[in-house]
Amino acid sequence: MIRRELARKKPKSATGLDGVSLADLKAMPDSVIDAHCDIFRVAEGSGVWPRQSTVGKVAALAKTESPTDVSSYRPTTVLPHCYRLWSGVRSKALLSTIGERSPTFLFGNKPHCQASMIWTHLAWLVEDAYVGEGAVAGIVADIEKAFNHLPREVVFQTAVIFGIPFTTLQAWASAMGSLERRFQIRDHLGPPVHSCTGFPEGELLGDASD
Numbered sequence: 001m002i003r004r005e006l007a008r009k010k011p012k013s014a015t016g017l018d019g020v021s022l023a024d025l026k027a028m029p030d031s032v033i034d035a036h037c038d039i040f041r042v043a044e045g046s047g048v049w050p051r052q053s054t055v056g057k058v059a060a061l062a063k064t065e066s067p068t069d070v071s072s073y074r075p076t077t078v079l080p081h082c083y084r085l086w087s088g089v090r091s092k093a094l095l096s097t098i099g100e101r102s103p104t105f106l107f108g109n110k111p112h113c114q115a116s117m118i119w120t121h122l123a124w125l126v127e128d129a130y131v132g133e134g135a136v137a138g139i140v141a142d143i144e145k146a147f148n149h150l151p152r153e154v155v156f157q158t159a160v161i162f163g164i165p166f167t168t169l170q171a172w173a174s175a176m177g178s179l180e181r182r183f184q185i186r187d188h189l190g191p192p193v194h195s196c197t198g199f200p201e202g203e204l205l206g207d208a209s210d
Contacts, residue, residue: 002033005088014059016080017182018052025081040086044167047174053082054121054175055192056200058183077181078201090168098162148198152176155199 006026015021020203028036060073067073099110108115122138129136143149156173176199180192 001090002036002085005085005092008088013081014078016078016084017055018080018082018083022081025085036082039082042175043086043171045170047170049083049171049175049178051178053080054178055080055180055182056191056195057179060184074133075183079140079200083175086171090172094164094168131148147200150198152200153196 006022009022011022013022015078039050039053056077056079058075058077061076063072065073093110096111099113102110105118107113107117107121125136125138128134153172156169159169179192179200181200182192185192
């Protein structure tokens with residue numbers, strides 16, 4: 001499963017602060033793969049992660065060609081590949097299971113779906129209403145810093161209700177609780193920043209840089 005996860009990673013996948021690149025991981029012998037599996041077993045069994053695997057750098061990606069203020073940047077957390085391997089393997093299995101039970105009009109993070117497909121869905125609704133001379137109404141909202149405002153306790157309690165395995169939840173919650181983020185300004189890193197709410201932007205279980 002780890003080998004398959006490595007194969008699907010983008011070639012230019014960003015390297016975390018531990019300096020271990022995707023190319024390094026793809027060249028790993030089986031013994032190193034086994035060592036990673038041992039790390040994952042400990043994390044799922046006790047909630048303990050090596051500190052190096054939960055320290056991320058926050059890179060500010062420009063939203064426009066000529067950014068002029070703070071809101072013109074999107075802060076993205078790049079976590080080490082070790083954690084991202086685990087999160088990728090586990091999230092694929094979870095999303096596959098949840099996808100079978102979720103409403104058809106939910107598109108984000110579902111197998112063979114993407115968030116942009118919602119616009120096609122909306123176009124169909126409008127066309128159907130027009131042809132059938134019916135009425136259709138709705139609202140479009142863009143929540144700023146959505147991942148930063150997600151309450152962790154509520155998310156984890158919801159995950160329990162959904163039936164996500166306790167071992168996965170334990171490793172996930174522990175990683176988020178011990179997560180250190182260091183803002184990167186050019187070639188310099190700031191002091192570690194901790195948080196009690198929100199999740200690294202762009203991830204379900206931590207695969208932020210992909």
